[in-house]
Amino acid sequence: MATMTSDGLSLTERRRAQTSNDIHLAAIALYEKQGVDATTVAEIASAAGVSSRTFFRYFENKEHAGIPGQFSLRNRVARFAPSDGSPSSVLRQIEGLFEEEILSGVERDEDSVRVARLFAAEPALLEEAAAQLQRVSKLLQVVLSEHCPSLQRSTSLMITDLAMTTWHTSWETLGQRYRAGEDITPIENYREHCALLREIVR
Structure with missing residues (x-):
């Protein structure tokens, strides 16, 4: 049986939500600094502490991450x-x-x-x-x-x-x-x- 957190999410769901949010926050921080066009998926993934492959498990493209x-x-x-x-x-x-x-x-x-x-x-x-x-x-x-x-x-x-x-x-x-x-x-x-x-x- 999956362990549930206080907000009703399983630990796996909580980790996925956290990873998604980490990628999103990394993306908008880079967009604010250098713009969307100058930002790459690799840069977003690196800033979020994940691989580019992991990035695409959560988002379709770099714009979507924003x-x-x-x-x-x-x-x-x-x-x-x-x-x-x-x-x-x-x-x-x-x-x-x-x-x-x-x-x-x-x-x-x-x-x-x-x-x-x-x-x-x-x-x-x-x-x-x-x-x-x-x-x-x-x-x-x-x-x-x-x-x-x-x-x-x-x-x-x-x-x-x-x-x-x-x-x-x-x-x-x-x-x-x-x-x-x-x-x-x-x-x-x-x-x-x-x-x-x-x-x-x-």
Whole structure:
């Protein structure tokens, strides 16, 4: 029987999570120092104290190592069970889910700030984030088709696109706001973008 830690993870899971975080922190430290383009996987692996082979057990590429939070979002979407209802009610449920994801990362606030700042300076990270969000978007479409049968496919697709665009845009602009010296939290910024969406579509 696997030994469990106080947070409910097995020792193996805890070690994997720690290694993943070590690689991520090494990556963003190097990106802050010399930029994404000038950084190699070998440098990230060395800074994290692992081999390049181990690096690729955790991340698809060096850009991915800078934004591992998408894994958490994807897992949260996979567990999502929205109630069937009107398009606006389903969209609000998704926004609530995304708020939960942001709030669950309170302990990672400093890390979130660093990544958001890098988003504003490193287009490669934004491109990687967009690619990962495409996978999350497809998963969300599957979830909606299973739990919200009253929605037409075109409606489901539009809800998904609106939700994912709001999420992505909020993180992109958060980095810009931090670099401009604004004092705002990720959840405040996300809620502002949700309110902006309401203004646009009403």
